[in-house]
Amino acid sequence: MTKAIRMRGLLAPLAVCWVLAGCSGTPLGVSTGEVFGGEGIRLVVTDAGAELEFDCADGRIEEPLSPGSDGSFEANGTFTFGQGGPIHEDDPPRSEPARYNGVLDGDRLTIGAALLESDMVIGPYALRRGDEGVIRRCL
Numbered sequence: 001m002t003k004a005i006r007m008r009g010l011l012a013p014l015a016v017c018w019v020l021a022g023c024s025g026t027p028l029g030v031s032t033g034e035v036f037g038g039e040g041i042r043l044v045v046t047d048a049g050a051e052l053e054f055d056c057a058d059g060r061i062e063e064p065l066s067p068g069s070d071g072s073f074e075a076n077g078t079f080t081f082g083q084g085g086p087i088h089e090d091d092p093p094r095s096e097p098a099r100y101n102g103v104l105d106g107d108r109l110t111i112g113a114a115l116l117e118s119d120m121v122i123g124p125y126a127l128r129r130g131d132e133g134v135i136r137r138c139l
Contacts, residue, residue: 037133
């Protein structure tokens, strides 16, 4: 077997991996720990989904992100409104179930959420891969 044939045999599975999953360990084609950010938002990819930080709120995507062929995805999670000042032990922030939706297009990610109990819509936000985002926490 020639060296070129052996290399082709090794590269074919890698090419399939890159096409199907970005060869990254997550279905979205990004690596765990990778950051996307924008104005008022920062998203960090986790093994289970993602952690989100907003200007005056936090969110969590609690299932792996699985985009369709067009890069779009939907995933369940939670959204927690922030509050200014200290957090009181007898009145902690309450998380609300949320349905996140978005589109990954190369290094650009657009994401929003529908809050399931209050019928509010959050976003959409425009994020870029590798950007830390600009977060202004509530005071």
